[in-house]
Amino acid sequence: MGYPSIFATGLAVLLAVGAGACAAAPDTGRRIVPSYDDFTGRLVRLSADQDGDGRLDQWTYLDGNRPLRGEADTDRDGRIDRWEYFDAQAALVSIGTSSLNDGIEDTWTEPAAAANGLLHVAYSRRRDRQRDRHEYFRGAVLERVEEDTNADGRIDRWERYEGAVLREAAFDTMLSGRPADRRVLYDDRGRFMYVDADPDGDGRFVRVQGDEAAPARPPGVFE
Ligand SMILES: [Ca+2]
Ligand SMILES: [Ca+2]
Ligand SMILES: [Ca+2]
Incomplete structure (x- = not known):
């Protein structure tokens, strides 16, 4: 049993288009917005609208190009329902979910045995x-x-x-x-x-x- 990260996609897209500008795919309306630390200029967050409905639904927190954790509203109800945590090698180590789907994280599954x-x-x-x-x-x-x-x-x-x-x-x-x-x-x-x-x-x-x-x-x- 394995669970791939849903955040790697957004990160890969941003790095492919080059960090520094808002990335949008014109055909789908998908949009990724980078945020930078004011002082260091390092990339600290990617906010994405993965389904192109105009509302952000996925956030990846980073240290430069290294993902630290991610949050997503995968069912688009306005509440976070998936959390991902990465280790120092950017490997996915834990996936958080909400058993009541009320935005409160209460369950953590490892991505592999x-x-x-x-x-x-x-x-x-x-x-x-x-x-x-x-x-x-x-x-x-x-x-x-x-x-x-x-x-x-x-x-x-x-x-x-x-x-x-x-x-x-x-x-x-x-x-x-x-x-x-x-x-x-x-x-x-x-x-x-x-x-x-x-x-x-x-x-x-x-x-x-x-x-x-x-x-x-x-x-x-x-x-
Ligand atoms: Ca959206
Ligand atoms: Ca949700
Ligand atoms: Ca006890």
Whole structure:
């Protein structure tokens, strides 16, 4: 799975026509307007009207010819709905989107899977830009989830899936920032099997018996 940058096009067009003037394609009405830093004269932003309706819909922020980030209103409703971030080599490293399409960025997808084959998607469930949920996919199949349920910046809940079936939900029940001390295990059809716990943190889990074994929180519920 890969996501090409939508901003590279505008940049390529501008550089082809030469930075310094407003670039317009007469047949389509597409327009790209460069902005320069008053003091250094460096190119700092390209504003584009990609669909030629007379309204700007795409902005690329640059340091000279190097793109830093981009913003676009791809559905032309007047609100930004796509954000792109580039590294020092101008490679696209993250794509931001808005789950409610209300102009608030709350989801970040990496453009390609990491070396371990997993594609990372991060969410700000509180929509405050703090990334409190992380999903890892192999192809289109969810494999791992990590969550910071109390917004202290530390992961305290982990889920492991096999073939999209939840097999394990683990918790740092003390919210101590340490590894999980309690786990809920499910069979290969997602049916509850048992709970085990490691209350003293020595890495050895023992099965919890009786009423204590009820899942701490039902899987999939965010609190
Ligand atoms: Ca437009
Ligand atoms: Ca929009
Ligand atoms: Ca936490």
